[in-house]
Amino acid sequence: MGTPLDDRELVARAKDGDVDAYAALLRTHGHVARRLAAVVCGAGDADEAAQDAFVKAWYALGRFREGSAFRPWLLRIVANEARNRRRAAGRRADYELRFAADRSAGDGVTVATPEAALLAATTRDTLRVALAGLPPRQRDVVTCRYLAGLSEQETAQVLGLARGTVKSRAARGLARLRADLDDRAVGPDRRGEGDDG
Amino acid sequence: MADRHDDLVAALRDLGDRLDLGDPAVTPGAADPVAAALRRITAAAPATAAAHTTTGAAPPLAARPPRRPGPARRLVTVAAALVLVVSAAALALPGPRGALARALGIGGVRVETTAEVPAGVAAAYDLGRPVTLDRALDLAPGPLAPAAAGEPAGAFAGRPAGTVTLVWPATEHLPEIEGDGTDGTGLVVTAMRGSPERPSVIKRAGPETTVEAVTVGGRPGYWISGALHEMQLLDPAGDPVARGVRLAGNTLVWADGGTTYRLESGLDRSSAIELAETIR
Numbered sequence: 202m203g204t205p206l207d208d209r210e211l212v213a214r215a216k217d218g219d220v221d222a223y224a225a226l227l228r229t230h231g232h233v234a235r236r237l238a239a240v241v242c243g244a245g246d247a248d249e250a251a252q253d254a255f256v257k258a259w260y261a262l263g264r265f266r267e268g269s270a271f272r273p274w275l276l277r278i279v280a281n282e283a284r285n286r287r288r289a290a291g292r293r294a295d296y297e298l299r300f301a302a303d304r305s306a307g308d309g310v311t312v313a314t315p316e317a318a319l320l321a322a323t324t325r326d327t328l329r330v331a332l333a334g335l336p337p338r339q340r341d342v343v344t345c346r347y348l349a350g351l352s353e354q355e356t357a358q359v360l361g362l363a364r365g366t367v368k369s370r371a372a373r374g375l376a377r378l379r380a381d382l383d384d385r386a387v388g389p390d391r392r393g394e395g396d397d398g
Numbered sequence: 399m400a401d402r403h404d405d406l407v408a409a410l411r412d413l414g415d416r417l418d419l420g421d422p423a424v425t426p427g428a429a430d431p432v433a434a435a436l437r438r439i440t441a442a443a444p445a446t447a448a449a450h451t452t453t454g455a456a457p458p459l460a461a462r463p464p465r466r467p468g469p470a471r472r473l474v475t476v477a478a479a480l481v482l483v484v485s486a487a488a489l490a491l492p493g494p495r496g497a498l499a500r501a502l503g504i505g506g507v508r509v510e511t512t513a514e515v516p517a518g519v520a521a522a523y524d525l526g527r528p529v530t531l532d533r534a535l536d537l538a539p540g541p542l543a544p545a546a547a548g549e550p551a552g553a554f555a556g557r558p559a560g561t562v563t564l565v566w567p568a569t570e571h572l573p574e575i576e577g578d579g580t581d582g583t584g585l586v587v588t589a590m591r592g593s594p595e596r597p598s599v600i601k602r603a604g605p606e607t608t609v610e611a612v613t614v615g616g617r618p619g620y621w622i623s624g625a626l627h628e629m630q631l632l633d634p635a636g637d638p639v640a641r642g643v644r645l646a647g648n649t650l651v652w653a654d655g656g657t658t659y660r661l662e663s664g665l666d667r668s669s670a671i672e673l674a675e676t677i678r
Binding site: 220223224227228231232235236238239240244247248249251252253255256257259284324325328329332343344347348349350360361362375376378379382 | 403406407409410411412413414416417418419431432434435436438439440526527528580581
């Protein structure tokens with residue numbers, strides 16, 4: 202990860218047209234940006250959304266406010282692009298996430314036994330279905346926070362929400378997921394605690 | 399509370415770690431969006447830009463379209479800036495009429511837009527959060543949508559409260575706003591609450607940008623055109639009406655009943671005024 206100081210210097214160079222500097226910024230922040238695109242618009246359009254957002258961000262660098270953080274600025278453009286694609290797909294496309302673990306051994310995640318692996322996969326699958334069933338506003342917050350790994354503040358910036366809204370939507374989303382999982386009797390067993398939404 | 403959901407959060411984080419991002423090393427044939435974006439950027443630039451990425455030669459300033467100047471050039475721009483504070487009491491000059499009625503079919507066929515929100519517009523124009531059209535019309539301080547433009551593709555609400563923006567994509571009759579960093583934006587209309595009877599405009603721009611006093615439906619306003627520029631509206635106390643000095647295309651600004659309107663488009667002056675006058 203680059204430090205903020207590195208980012209500032211790279212952004213200054215990129216604003217002057219240095220493609221290498223911009224490439225370095227994308228190498229630092231590209232992974233989380235791709236994760237974000239994937240969780241916002243689903244797997245199908247994520248790479249194209251990220252690619253278009255990276256190009257647009259380059260052309261918008263002239264409007265980047267000096268002294269602010271580059272990562273949330275970039276991620277906001279990515280999220281907007283991903284949401285536009287989701288909107289364009291409309292009702293003809295279901296929200297779908299793809300996971301490497303579905304097709305191969307997980308990314309460095311070790312599982313003790315075949316039974317544990319099966320249980321974990323079943324839980325993941327149920328969680329994925331439950332996520333797809335969340336209202337999009339709650340799902341955006343939950344997936345940005347926990348699947349894409351953004352901070353509460355970054356989530357607020359990226360989605361254009363107040364921080365309190367992020368907090369409340371995350372709480373409602375988690376409660377709803379909990380209730381859904383409990384209904385399916387799979388996953389973390391915390392039945393009865395999820396109705397504060 | 400989130401801490402009651404620690405196990406659920408852990409399960410979600412695990413799910414996130416397992417997201418398949420199409421890593422070419424894992425998924426043969428998967429595209430790397432970073433590499434693909436960089437290819438597009440260098441392909442759009444002159445040969446010197448591509449050379450720069452491999453040789454470390456001087457930065458290719460021509461690698462991008464017209465935009466707000468970078469820090470170094472902005473200093474020069476500011477040093478040479480023409481700063482105008484224009485009162486709406488200045489002479490109001492009605493613009494010629496007629497072109498838009500044909501272009502947008504006023505009184506006849508109404509332009510229908512069904513396209514999606516132009517990509518990148520919210521970030522490029524710093525519009526705030528997306529809202530439904532109904533919500534935007536509820537929040538707006540006054541009528542907002544020009545009837546002649548048809549249905550907007552997107553609506554946004556920003557700060558300060560009461561600032562609402564509608565966006566239309568470029569169409570045959572709404573030329574694209576050039577150089578704004580978005581993908582095909584044709585029209586951006588913003589309404590701001592609490593604005594003065596007579597707005598003032600500070601424009602910081604070189605001599606290639608012009609400000610003209612105009613009237614919009616009998617109300618005082620300004621037509622700002624020419625090169626891309628920075629603009630800030632001020633209230634009677636001299637305080638900014640909306641946050642941020644920002645890039646603007648050809649811009650029409652006017653006040654009506656305590657609401658300040660800003661209409662940005664690729665239209666010429668008379669067409670923009672005629673379009674503005676269909677807001678009711």
